Amino acid sequence: MKEVLRLDDCVSSLRGVGAAKAKQLEKLGILSVRDLLYYFPRAYERRGDIRKLSEAEENLSNSFLLTVGTKVTTAKIRSGFSISKFRAFDESGSVEIMFFNSPFVKDVFHLGTVFRFYGKLYFHKGRPTLSNPKYEAYIEGIPLKNYVPVYSLTEGLTSNAVTKLVEQCMTDALSALSDPLPEHIRLSLKLPTLSYAIRAAHFPQTDAMLSAALRRLAFDEMLLFALQIAYAKKERDTRIGVTIPPCKVSELTALLPYELTASQKRSVNEIYRDMTTINKEGYTPTMARILVGDVGSGKTVCAALAAYIAIKGGFQVAFMVPTEILARQHYTELSSLFSKLGIRTSLLLGASTQSEKNRVYSEAEKGETDIIIGTHALLSDKVIFKNLGLVITDEQHRFGVVQRATLKEKNSAAHLLVMSATPIPRTLALALYGDLDVSRLTELPAGRKPIDTFVVDESYESRLIAFIEKQVNEGGQCYVVCPAIEQDEEEEYFSPERLNVSPTVTSVSKMKSAIEYAERLSTLLPSLRIGCLHGKMKAAQKDEIMRDFSAGKIHVLVSTTVIEVGVNVPNSNLMIVQNAERFGLSQLHQLRGRIGRGSRKSYCVLVTGDNAESAHARLSVMKRTTDGYEIAEQDLLQRGPGDFFSQNLSDNFRQSGGISFRFAKLCEDTSLFDSAFSTAKSIIQSDPSLDHPDHQALKKILITAKISDVASLS
Ligand code: ADP
Ligand code: MG
Numbered sequence: 117m118k119e120v121l122r123l124d125d126c127v128s129s130l131r132g133v134g135a136a137k138a139k140q141l142e143k144l145g146i147l148s149v150r151d152l153l154y155y156f157p158r159a160y161e162r163r164g165d166i167r168k169l170s171e172a173e174e175n176l177s178n179s180f181l182l183t184v185g186t187k188v189t190t191a192k193i194r195s196g197f198s199i200s201k202f203r204a205f206d207e208s209g210s211v212e213i214m215f216f217n218s219p220f221v222k223d224v225f226h227l228g229t230v231f232r233f234y235g236k237l238y239f240h241k242g243r244p245t246l247s248n249p250k251y252e253a254y255i256e257g258i259p260l261k262n263y264v265p266v267y268s269l270t271e272g273l274t275s276n277a278v279t280k281l282v283e284q285c286m287t288d289a290l291s292a293l294s295d296p297l298p299e300h301i302r303l304s305l306k307l308p309t310l311s312y313a314i315r316a317a318h319f320p321q322t323d324a325m326l327s328a329a330l331r332r333l334a335f336d337e338m339l340l341f342a343l344q345i346a347y348a349k350k351e352r353d354t355r356i357g358v359t360i361p362p363c364k365v366s367e368l369t370a371l372l373p374y375e376l377t378a379s380q381k382r383s384v385n386e387i388y389r390d391m392t393t394i395n396k397e398g399y400t401p402t403m404a405r406i407l408v409g410d411v412g413s414g415k416t417v418c419a420a421l422a423a424y425i426a427i428k429g430g431f432q433v434a435f436m437v438p439t440e441i442l443a444r445q446h447y448t449e450l451s452s453l454f455s456k457l458g459i460r461t462s463l464l465l466g467a468s469t470q471s472e473k474n475r476v477y478s479e480a481e482k483g484e485t486d487i488i489i490g491t492h493a494l495l496s497d498k499v500i501f502k503n504l505g506l507v508i509t510d511e512q513h514r515f516g517v518v519q520r521a522t523l524k525e526k527n528s529a530a531h532l533l534v535m536s537a538t539p540i541p542r543t544l545a546l547a548l549y550g551d552l553d554v555s556r557l558t559e560l561p562a563g564r565k566p567i568d569t570f571v572v573d574e575s576y577e578s579r580l581i582a583f584i585e586k587q588v589n590e591g592g593q594c595y596v597v598c599p600a601i602e603q604d605e606e607e608e609y610f611s612p613e614r615l616n617v618s619p620t621v622t623s624v625s626k627m628k629s630a631i632e633y634a635e636r637l638s639t640l641l642p643s644l645r646i647g648c649l650h651g652k653m654k655a656a657q658k659d660e661i662m663r664d665f666s667a668g669k670i671h672v673l674v675s676t677t678v679i680e681v682g683v684n685v686p687n688s689n690l691m692i693v694q695n696a697e698r699f700g701l702s703q704l705h706q707l708r709g710r711i712g713r714g715s716r717k718s719y720c721v722l723v724t725g726d727n728a729e730s731a732h733a734r735l736s737v738m739k740r741t742t743d744g745y746e747i748a749e750q751d752l753l754q755r756g757p758g759d760f761f762s763q764n765l766s767d768n769f770r771q772s773g774g775i776s777f778r779f780a781k782l783c784e785d786t787s788l789f790d791s792a793f794s795t796a797k798s799i800i801q802s803d804p805s806l807d808h809p810d811h812q813a814l815k816k817i818l819i820t821a822k823i824s825d826v827a828s829l830s
Contacts, residue, residue, distance in 0.1 A: 120288045121149055121284075121285060121288040122149065122288075122292065123148065123149050123150040123153075123292055123293070124148055124149070124150065125148060125149045126138070126147065126148060126149075127141050127146060127147060127148065127149065127151075127152060127281070129149070130149070130152075130281055130284050130285070131284060132280070132281070133281065136272070137272075137273075137277075140270055140271070140272045140273045141273070141281075143270040144268065144269075144270055144273075149285050152281060152282060152285055153282070153285055153290070153293075153314055154314075155267065155278070155282070156317050156318065156333075157265035157266050157267050157317070157318060158266055158267065158268045159265075159266040160263040160264065160265055160266060160320065160326070161177065161179075161234055161250075161263070161264040161266060162179070162262070162263060163179040163232060163234050163252075163260065163261065163262065163263070163264050164179070164260070164261070164262025164263065165178070165179055165262075166179045166180065166181050166232070167179060167180060168180075168206055168207065168208035168209075169182075169205075169206055169208050169209045169210070169211055169237065169244060170208035170209055171208070172237040172244075175236065176236065177234055177235055177236050178234070178235075178236070178237065179232055179233070179234050180206060180211075180232070180233045180234075180237075180246075181206060181230065181231075181232055181233075181254060182204035182205060182206050182211065182213075182230070182231060182233055183204060183205055183206070183228060183229070183230050184202060184204050184225045184226060184227055184228060184229050184230075184231070185202070185203045185204050185205045185210060185227070186202045186203045186227070187202060187222075187227060188200050188201070188202045188221055188222035188225055189201055189202070190219045190222065196217075197216070197217060198216070198217055198219055199214055199215070199216055200214070200215045200216075200218055200219055200221050200222060201213065201214050201215075202225055204225075204231075204233070209244070210244075211237065211244045211245065211246055212240070212243055212244065212245045212246070213225075213233070213245075213246045213247075213249065214245060214246070214247040214248070215247070215248055216247070216248060218248075224251075229253070230253075230254040231251045231252065231253055231254055232251065232252045232254050232260055233246060233249040233250070233251050234249055234250040234251070234264075235247070235248070235249030235250060261319070261321075262320075262321055262322065263319070263320045263321070263326065264279075265278075265279055265282075265318055265319065267279070279318075282318050282319075283319075286315060286318075286319075290311045290314060290315060291311065293310055293311045293314070294310075294813065295309050295310040295311070295813075296310070296336075296813030296814050296816075296817060297310070297335075297336070297339075297813075297814075298810040298811070301795055305335065305788075305791055305795075307328075307331060307332045307335055308328050308329065308332050309332075310332070310336075312328075312329070312332075313328070313329040313332035313333055314329075314333075315329075316328065316329035317329040317330065317333060330779055331788065333779040334779035334788060335788055335791070335792060336779075337779055338788060338789055338792035338793075339792045339795060339796060339814075340814075340817060340818060341792070342792045342793045342795070342796035342797075343796045343799065343800065343814065343818055344818065345793075345796070346793075346796045346797055346799075346800040347800065347818070350800060350804060355401060355402045355528070355529075356399045356400070356401070356402070356529060357391075357399075357400045357401055357402030357403065357529045357530070357531055358391075358400065358431060358505045358527075358529045358530065358531070359391075359392065359394055359399070359400040360391040360392050360400075360425060360426055360429035360431065360505060360531075361392070361428075361429045361430070362392050363424075363425055363428040363429060365384065365388075365421055365424060365425065367424075367457060368420070368421060368424045368453070368457065369421075371453060371456055371457075372417065374561065376414075376417070377413075377414065377557070377559050377560075377561055377562075378559070379409075379413075379556060379557045379558045379559055380414055380417065380418055380557060382555070383407055383418050383555035383556070383557060384418055384421045384422070386405065386553075386555045387403070387405060387407075387418070387421070387422045387425070387533060387555070388425055390403035390405060390531065390553070391403055391422075391425060391426065391429075391505075391506070391531050392425075392429075402528075402529060402530070402531055402532065403531035403532060403533065403553075404531075404532045404534075404552050404553065405532070405533055405534070405552060405553045405554070405555055406533075406534040406535070406536055406552040406553070406554055406555070407419075407533060407534070407535045407536070407555045407556075407557070408535075408536050408537075408538075408554060408555070408556050408557070409535075409536075409537065409556065409557025409558075410537065410557070410560065410709070410743075410744035410745075411537050411705065411706055411708075411709025411710075411744065412560055412561075412564065412709050412712070412713060413537075413557035413559070413560055413561075414557065414560075414561055415510070415535045415537070415557065416446065416449065416450075416510075418535075418557070419435065419508050419510070419533065419535060420450055420453060420454075422506060422508065422533050423435065423450075423487050423506060423508065424454075424457070424459070426505040426506035426531070427459055427486045427487065429505065430503065430505075431503050431504065431505020431506060431530075432480065432483065432485070432486055432487065432488075432501050432502065432503050432504050432505060432506075433486065433487040433488070433504075433505065433506045433507075433508065434487075434488055434490075434494055434499075434501070434504060434506075434507050434508070434523060434526070434530075435450075435487060435488065435489045435490070435508045435509075435510070436490060436491065436492070436494050436495075436507070436508070436509045436510070436523055437489070437490075437491060437509070437510040438491070438510070439491065440465050440466070440467060440491055440655045440658065440659070441658055441659070441662055441683060442510065442683065443463065443465055443489055443490055443491050444463065444465075444659055444662070445662075445683060445684060446489050446510070447461065447463040447489045449684075450487070450489065451463075454486070454487070459486045459487065460479075460484065460485045460486045460487070461485070461486065461487050461488075461489065462476045462479055462480070462485040462487070462488045462489070463476070463488070463489055463490060464476045464488050464489070464490035464491075464493045464494055464499070465490060465491050465493055465655065466491055466492065466493045466655075467654075467655035467656065468493070473493070473498070476488060476499075477498045477499060477500070480499055480500060480501050480502065481500045481501070481502055482502060483502035483503055494523060495522050495523060499526065500526070501526055501527060503527075504526050504527035504530045505527075505530055505531065506530055506531045506532075506533065507523050507524055507526075507530050507531070507532050507533070508532075508533045508534075508535070509523070509532075509533075509534050509535065510535045534552060537706065537709070537744075538702060538748070564712055564713075565712060565715070565716070565717055565718060566712070566742065567708060567711060567712040567718045567719065567720050567742060568717075568718070568719050568720070569708070569719075569720040569721075569722065569738050569739045569742075570719070570720070570721045570722065570739070571696070571722045571724065571732055571735045571736060571738070571739060572721060572722070572723055572724070573723070573724050573725075574723060574724075574725060576723070577723075580692065580721060580723070581637075581640050581641065583690070583719075583721075584637075584641065584644075584672060584690065584692070585641055585643075585644065587689060587690045587719070588644055588671040588672065591687075591716075592687065592688065592689040592690060592716050593665065593668065593670075593671055593672070593673070593685065593687050593688040593689065593690070594671065594672045594673070594688065594689075594690040594691075594692065595672075595673050595675065595688055595690070595691045595692065595707075595710055595711070596633060596634075596637070596672060596673070596674045596675070596692045596693075596694065597675060597676070597677060597691070597692070597693045597694065597707055598629060598630040598633050598674065598675070598676060598694045598695070599676070599677075599694065599695045599698050599699075630648055630649070630650050630674050630675055630676050631648055631650070633674050633694065634646050634647070634648035634674035637672060637674060641672070644671045644672055645669065645670050645671050645672070646670070646671070646672045646673075646674060647661045647664060647665060647670035647672070647673045647674070648661070648673075648674045648675065649661050649662070649673060649674070649675035649676070650675060650676040651676055661673070662683070665685060665688075666685050668687060673688075677703070677707070683710055684710075684713060685710070685713075686713040686714030686715075687714050687716070688710065688711050688713075688714075689711050689712070689714065689716040689717065689718040689719065690711065690718065690719050690720075690721070691707060691708055691710060691711045691718075691719070691720045691721070692720075692721045692723060693707055693720070693721070693722050693723065694723050694725070695723070695724070695725045696722035696723055696724055696731075696735055697724045697725065697731035697734070697735065700751060701734070701735075701737060701738065701747050701748075701750055701751040701754070702744075702747060702748055702751050704722065704735075704738055705738070705742075705744055705747045705748075707720075708720045708738070708742070720738070722735050722738060734754055737750045737754075799811060799814070806818070
C-alpha cells in the first residue's frame, strides 16, 4: 500500500525522484513536499484560449486546434541538422509546422489527426509558420487543461516534470495543510481556503479560479506585512522620546510673507502635538511622522516650524537632505529666516573642507549650533549632538531605512520627521510608509498659475528654440533636462530602477547628453547665457551654477536629473524634458514641479525621441493633470503593481524581515491592502501578543517570516 505523503517528507519520497532529480530540485530550493507545493508557476500558458489561424495575435504565443493535412517530410539540412515539416489547417486557413532535429514527429502527426498546438505564428518566406510548437493530441471527450503551468527551471528539469511532481503532492499533502487564517476573517473577505488557493495557483481551470487563488495568496503576504507593521508600531508607541515644552510659533509665522495653508497648519499642529504631549503613562513617545505633499505644496516651511518648536524647547535639530544643491538651498533659506530669531544654523556637506567640518562637529557637540542642515555627511560618527531633539529628512525615498535609523541613533529619544514629495496612491500609502504616521499637504499655496504642458517629438526643435528665446526675452528662465551627461553615459541617479521604466522600452531613442545639448544651444542661441549642470561636477562648481541661475545670470540651465529634487527658482517658467519617454510619470511630475512657482505663466514641454504611439499616450497624462496623486495612480496603472511595488516598496521590503510580495505584486485589487491593514490592526488590538488559539498559526509565521512555514503547523 502506498504511504501517505507528509508535508515534511523529502522530495525523494515522491515517485520518480531519485538522487539526480532530488539534486536538481534542491537547486530550486525544493527539499520537501511542502517546498514543492509552494513552488508556484512563474506563468501560465493559456492554452484553453483557442484562436483561429486567421486571428492569431502578433508576437504572442497562441493555441490553435489544427488537423494534420499532409504527411511529415524530413530533410537533412547539414550534418546533424534536420527539419521535419508538414501542413495543418483549421477552418480559417493553413499553416506550415516545422520541427528541428525531431524526425520522430512523423510517428506522432498522422494525416487527419487533430492536435492542440501552442506557439507563436510568424511568417517565413511569406508563409504562416509555427516552429517547434508545443502540442497535445486532441481526443473527443478527454478535456485538455485550459491553463498549463510554467515553472522556473534548472538544467535537466522540464516544466512538465515539475507539473507531474506537483500533481503527485496534491491530494494527501494538501489535505494535511492547515489554514493559518482564522475562518471568520477568511469568510468575511470572501477568500478561498489555503488548500484551494494552492491547488488553483498550480492548476487553475478558469480565470476566476486563478484570481481567487492569487487574491488569497496575496492577502496572506499583505496580512503578514501589516501584522509586522502593527507590531512595530505598538513597540514604538512605548519608546520614550524627549518632551518638548510648549511654545508659540507665531514668532516665526509672523516673519513669513504669506499665510500658511490649511493643511500646513494642520500638519504643523500634528507635529507639535506629537512632540509636546505627555501620554497617560507620563512620557512623550517618539514621533515618527511622514509629511507627504506634492511638489510646491510648501513642506520646507513645515520643517522649519517643526525645527523651531524643538529649538525653542532647548533641543538641537538635524536636517538631512539627499543632494548638496538642496542642502545649500535649504541652508540659505532657513539661515536667513532663523537668524532673525537668534537661531544658529550650520551646514555640513561631504564637500565641506576639513576645517569647516571640524568647526560644525565642535558646534554640535558643545551645543553652539541649533540646527545642522546637511547631506549624508551628517551620518558620520564625528557628528555628536549635545542635545538632539528632532531629526528631519527631506525626500525620504532617496534615503534607506538604515540611513534614517543611523541618524536617529545619535539620540534614540529624538523625534523623527520624514518629508516626501512622492504622492502615493492612498491605498498603498500605509504599506509604503510602514509604521510612520502620515500628515498630508492636500493643497498648493494660493495664487499658483497652472502650467501648460505639451508633448512633442524632435521635429519641433526649431520652434522650441524660438520658444526658449521668447521666454527668456520676456524675462523668464528655462530648464532643459537631459537623461545623460555625455553621449551614452548615464547619470548617477539614472538607472532604470529609479526611472520606473524598463530599459528595453527606451533603447530605441538616442539619449541627448546634457553637455552636448548645452553646447548646441549655445550655438543656436548665442545671445543667451547657457549653463550646464550634472552630477559629475564638483560641488563648488554645481553650487556656483545654481547660484548664477537663481540670480538670473544664467538664462537656460541644461542639466541632468540633479535638479529633480526640491530646487526652487521661482523665476523659471519653462521646463523642457528631452527623451521624456525615458522618465517615469512621477519623476516627470517632480521635474515639472520646478516651474510654476512664481508669478510667470509657465510651460512644460516633453520631447520624445521615441515616436511610438505608446510613449505619447503614456505622456499625455501629464497634459491632462497636474495632480500628483492622479499621476501616481496613472503611473501605478501603466506600470502595473509589480513595477510600482518593486520600486516603491523596496525600503519596507528590507524592513519586512523577508516576506516577499510575490503575489501582492500581481494583485490588482488594491483595496485588499486596506483589508489587510485593518485586519492586522484589529488582531493586534484585541490580542497584542497573538496568544489566542486562532492566532497561533499567524504568530508562528510572523516569527519565522516565511509563509510556506504555515504548513509545518499541521
Ligand atoms: P515643496 O513642498 O516642494 O518642498 P517648498 O517648500 O519648496 O515646496 O515651497 C515651494 C514655494 O512655495 C516656496 O517658494 C515657498 O516659499 C512657497 N510657499 C510655501 N508655503 C506657502 C504658502 N502657504 N503660501 C504661499 N507660498 C508658500
Ligand atoms: Mg522640498
